[in-house]
Amino acid sequence: MKRRSKRYKNSASGIDSAKDLELQEALEGLKTQSRVKFDESVELSFSLGVDPKQSSLSVRGTVKLPHGSGKEIKVLVFTENPDDALKHGADYAGLEDLITKIKDGWTDFDVAISTTSAMKSVRSIARVLGPRGLMPTPKAGTVTDNLEEAINEVKSGRVDFKMDKTGAMAVLIGKCSFSSEQLLENANSAIKAVCSSRPDGFKGRFVKSAHISSTMNPSLRLKSSIF
Template identity: 55%
Template sequence: MATATRSKRYRKAAELTPEQEALELKDAVAVLQGLPKAAFDETVEVQARLFVDPKQSTQMVRGTVSLPHGSGKTVRVIAFTENPEEALAAGADEAGLAELIEKVQEGWMDFDVAVASTAAMKEVRKVARVLGPRGLMPNPKAGTVSDNLAEAIQAVKAGRVEFKMDKTANVAIVVGKRSFSAEQLAENATAAIEVLGRARPETLRGKFIRGLAISSTMSPSIKLSPSIYGNY
């Protein structure tokens, strides 16, 4: 089997990235910002490896974090509601109920987040098989089902980011863009790590976070020091 060839830019970035050394967050961000940049504004993520059993439903990890400086991403939001005017006024890109459900059923997926009023969820379940596998189904735990739909829409637009553990007990949380300042990235990452720590399953015994790293879309990962997450 042929081995994937890394780009010259990536190989240069790898040379500048400490392989074994775990860095404090500010130092890791400084290293990241010093790496060669791609031709676009890369997304920056914090990645976590967890001491949980992903096969246990009681140890599922998910949540949302409101980033102090936003995610840097323009988020397209649709709202399932019987009061579309209110949702549109709050910033939703599309809003409605029966017609919007039909549009999604026909394959339209030109959005990033779907929110719904509590009253609308009975109808929204009709598209669960469409939205669920894509991680787009409104969910109370993610703050995307609410009696205050305007507030939910504004929170998503302002930079609230959802995260969810995958089948290998790993979590990736968006914390900004390469164009952000070092201070903005560090503060966003700190907020994300704190919220992740609070998402620890009640049934888990012992340590929660196995390891953390930070990276951008096209960069190698930079390990973060256990001093950052040792209390979790």
């Protein structure tokens, strides 16, 4: 059995984890229970009714958080003109040099963007980037020739999400230092985006359950009426 720290148990003791909570109530509970010395991340997690083994029903999407995620995002851009990408705020930019580095095991970045012409080369590392959720795609807005807009969007609070092989999905919505109002607005945007990512042709209950948690606190179950 997994052992919990004393701090974790004390945090859990102040909240009825068996109760389905309204979003505002859950957020305020998390902020009240946060007693650690670092700024905890706050995350929504969803259990989906989609069979992850059916590739035609894959679930992924993006959300623009009104107040950002609070996380410093490292952006890599695949392009034949790295100076232009770096000028617009990319942390890393290049093409064949970065592809070689990634083939050797380096993935120290959060989001990858590619120009349309560079994608021909980027596809050679799809098996490396894909499983990590880092492969640029037109649907996610990460295959584009408008690098300035794409980089600014990612840096200013866009968060990508993708269903994992167990049918679960997590979305970062901010930090405990955010106000309750900021977290609530971010959470509502994330929930709307997740519900909008329902695959075409899927029948049945899309979101089976949803929880919210911070880094060092137990997750709290949300009322189904929210989603």
